[in-house]
Amino acid sequence: MEHVPPPAEELALLDRELARLDARRSQLLVRRAWLLSVLTPPAGPPAGPPAPQFAAPFAPPFAAPPGSPVPQAGPRSAQNVLLTLGGLLLTIAAIAFTLVSWGHMGIAGRSAVLAVVTLAALAAPAVLLRRGLSATAESLGALASVLMILDAYALHRVAVPDADGPGFAAVASAVLAVLWAGYGLLLDRLRLPLPLAVVSAQLPLLLWAWSAGAGASVFGWALLLTAALDCAIAVRGPGLAVRVTACVGGWATGLLGLTVALAQSVSADAVPDALTPAALLLAGAVIALSGAWRAPRGLAVAGGVLAGLSGVAAVGGVLRAGMEWDWSVPVYLLCGVVLLASVRAPLPRPVGQGLVWASSAVTAAAVLASAPPVGMSLMGTVSQLARVWSGAPDGDVRAALGTEGLAWSQLTAAPLVLLVVAGLLGLAHRSWDRLVRAAGPVVLPGPAWRNAAGTVATVLCWAGLVTLPAVLGLSYATAVAAQSVLVAAVFAVAVRGLRHGAGAPGTAALVCGLVGAVSTGLLSLAAQAATYAVFAVLLLVFGAVAVLLDDTATPTRESPQAQVARAAGTLRIAQSVSACGAVLCAMVLARAAGASLGLAGYRAAPLMLAVPLVTVLLGARLRNRPSALPVELTGATAAAVAVVMAVPDRPFLALVLALSGVLAAGTAVRAERRPVAGYLAVALFVLATWVRLSASGVSDPEAYTLPVTVPALVVGVLRRRRDPEASSWTAYGAGLTVTLVPSLFAAWVDPHWLRPLLLGAAALVITLAGARLRLQALLLVGGAVLGLDAVHELAPYVVQVVGALPRWLPPAVAGLLLLVVGATYEQRLRDARRLKQSLGRMR
Structure with a gap:
């Protein structure tokens, strides 16, 4: 009979077979492409000897075809590197010739050499571009640009040496900007001249203001007019490089100009003094809006933000002139709010969004300026804790x-x-x-x-x-x-x-x-x-x-x-x-x-317990509501505070511990709180007993604890008989600790040997009983008390032995112990896990 697999298994088999066929098809297509490249002769000079063939019938998938050359740097990248280095060396030579070797030729010779070299460098790119050598033309064009700057420097040193430096530089930068612009438009395939013209156009007005010794306002106008020129070029200039250069220049000069105007506006003491910077700021806003109108989305939003902030600073600066700074903030805030009305104007969407962001920025700045009084009003109240x-x-x-x-x-x-x-x-x-x-x-x-x-x-x-x-x-x-x-x-x-x-x-x-x-x-x-x-x-x-x-x-x-x-x-x-x-x-x-009652801290501790008393009653009333547990935990915090308050006086501490135990016992009446509150109540009662015995100066606590221990252990035995699954801690934990722990404290301060001996013997019996009966409470409590009692008895002898040993021996023993433990770490970890599992199986 033919075996027909289940549908799921058959589908998996089909998927694997199809994947195998796809992989085989990819191998065949790669081999076919390589064979076509071998059979089709390349254009150009005759090919060399045939490439050696693979011994295998097929090339491995994704492998390079046989005989493929190792990838190397392309000829165009190597050509660009050589041309760049050559142009750089010629530029350095021209600068050295102009600035260092200036005194070896006469004035006519020096001028003639620079003029001839410059004209040759300017004419060569036209010839090179006609022959298709664009990279070489770019290198010589860059060299010609540097030579034109050197010509301007030479003209100043030779022809007009007494001319003002910044003034001559302003004229020279303007002339160079015009020349580079004309040269770049004439040879539009060159990429460098037009961006250089834009860069040079940033300087004339600033250098003119410098040479004229103008004030801050004139510098601001010079910067904003330059930004306006950059804005026009960025919107209508030819080529991406020219527009990017103009955009960067426009942002730089515009922000500098607006910064100058803002500083003057803020420092104006009267309305007439604020009018000129206001005009500057409004002019900057107009420039930003005009540039953002046709800009891409991101730049349009940024332009709208800048225009809105400039307008708010202009109007607000005039209105707040002469006011104190705290009342200047509402004026600027009012202007920022009014700015929102401009969103109804027929503006492009990104520009309108920029104006909204500008208004939000003004509002946020006003809020931050008004924040210090809030912090002073809130944080100043902390000083009352000291008084x-x-x-x-x-x-x-x-x-x-x-x-x-x-x-x-x-x-x-x-x-x-x-x-x-x-x-x-x-x-x-x-x-x-x-x-x-x-x-x-x-x-x-x-x-x-x-x-x-x-x-x-x-x-x-x-x-x-x-x-x-x-x-x-x-x-x-x-x-x-x-x-x-x-x-x-x-x-x-x-x-x-x-x-x-x-x-x-x-x-x-x-x-x-x-x-x-x-x-x-x-x-x-x-x-x-x-x-x-x-x-x-x-x-x-x-x-x-x-x-x-x-x-x-x-x-x-x-x-x-x-x-x-x-x-x-x-x-x-x-x-x-x-x-x-x-x-x-x-x-x-x-x-x-x-x-208020004049009570000391420890005497006022019982009053604090009124709070957990109320929370215990509220917890019983709220039951399973979400707020019940947080309320009870906060009340428990109040009980802890009461205990801390009562620490200076042991009788009051015992009283507070006992009252807290009563509250915990009352909480343990509820089944959902019993697993935690029950143990807490027992611990508080036992601790209250110890503290009370200590406060009463009792030197033999066993006379008071044994009468409690025996009935408690009897009750535990009866509980275990009725409920064999009950934990040993529930049955015997309280009875054991009531006697053993106070006796341990008494043994540690007892100079005689009888109490430690009897306590150790009792703890040993309890430990062995716990191991024999597999009861966790007896084993752990008895073992802990036995160990601490032994440490107390051996401590004097250990001190004597340590004093007699060389000082280098304890560190050496400790180091050796660490090495042994580290070497057998995994085994010790397994032993610890086994011990934990053994204890976990005990009741």
Whole structure:
């Protein structure tokens, strides 16, 4: 019977066979092409002897045909190298002849030699081009260009030695530009003369201004007129090289000219002084627009940006003349906003986009110029950490910020700028579709930018309001109240934005609210009453935000954006952050209560435990909601702070540890928290016992720990009988550590031998029992205590032995040990893995 493979297997066989046929066909095509090249005789002189044939019937695929020459440098590249070197050497010789060997010939001879050589170098390219020797013609054309410069230098030294250097150079550069332009147009196949003419045209006006001793304005006009010439050449010049050269020259001279005009405009103290630089800037804007009109897209956008910035600088420079710099910023901002109206003009689309970018750049610069007061208002509050409850300052809020010596009077316009920009961006965010329709041919950015506009508007509005109390010099109480209200308002905006799907603006408002809450809280530390008032308000605000952002209470009419935000977890993160903020505010209030009662830090520690008590109850109420775990973890942080506060006094430390153990035990009642909270409760209770014994001066802790250990171990045995799968740590861990660890501490400070001996014997029995019964808790706890007890007993003898040994021996032994461990590293790693697996199999 014929075997028919399954379809999948048959398809694979067919694919492999087709691939094999394609490879064979490629080999045959390569061989066919080579045979055609052999049979077709090449044009030109007779071919040499036939190339040797391969012994194999076919050439390997992708291999060079038999007899192919090794690739070498082409004749044209070698010719170009030789011509370049020759032209360079002739140029060096001409320069040396002109500048070094000038005194060996008479004046007539020197002039005649240079003239003859120059004319010959200028005439030779025409003959060479007719014969098709373009590379040689290019080399001689370059030599002729250098000789023309040397002729100009010789003319100055011989004919008019008393002429002004910059003036003569201006005339010479203009003449050379005309000559090179005419020569390049006459011999249009030469590539060098026309770009050289453009380069030379950059110098006449600048050199003329230099020779005339002109001022900055004349230099600016010279630069802009040169840029206008370059712009005309870049638009209508012949050849790509000429246009690129003119474009580079136009950008360089134009930017230099506009820089000169901008410096004069900014430094003008009166309107008449600002008119001339304004005219320069407007002229630069016109030149940039005219060049961008027919430029490629990238250059057109850049030209539009330059034109817009120049126009704003021109008009703004006249309007702000004589003003202080802080009020100059709003003037430039107003001009930048008005610039947006130009997008309705019949401009090419890239130019309009450039104007939009120019307006955005002016706005961004105004915002950056107004940013320092924001940083001073926010960061200045950190100084209150060094003088908590030192009393409210008598003056304005600047004293509380530690910035009373700064020139706030020069920053009065900063809030206005920030609020104006925020209003404009907010209007753009709400009316984006109408703006896009009104922009005409200009394509504004898409929806992403719309969200960015809303986000930036939110941040800038908050920043402007933050700076108002310090800028206006409000009193401390008024400033604290205003900042608290601002925090509540920003959180309200955040809640509204997040619940209605405005993810980016809502998140920005939430971040601003958090930063503002920290800043306001630090500011309130100056006075006791302000601290209680502000942190109570913040506690209520954070709690309200956490409740309002509860994503289990879904709005009846939820937008698709809100659904996306919910799917991304934005609401849950915001709710958790707000809930944790409320817990932190409660911690501050608890610590403030202890300080108000005049309690020392360790005596106020139990008050701090009121915070984790509330979070434990809240965790039981919230259950599986996303904010439950963050709230409980933040409450656990409060318990840790309470423990640190109680460290200076051991009785209070034992009390705080015991109370924390009670809270952990209460948390362990819930099944989802039991794996972590149960162990934590046991550890806290045991630690509280040790600390209490130590604080009571007990020298024989076994009398107190053994009565607890025996019932605990009995309970563990009963638990293991009912549930053989229960962990040994759950059954015996607490009972073992209650006695062994305090005894270990006592043995380390006991000068006698009996307690260490008994403790070591007990630990040895426990270790052996753990190994025999395969119980992890007994093995590890007993082994650890046995090892530490042995180290304590052997330490004096080790010290004596080490003191008696030569000093070189310990480093040598350590080095040898490292070598042995390194050489048997893989074996030690395998042993460690086996030990880990063995411990893992224990209960």
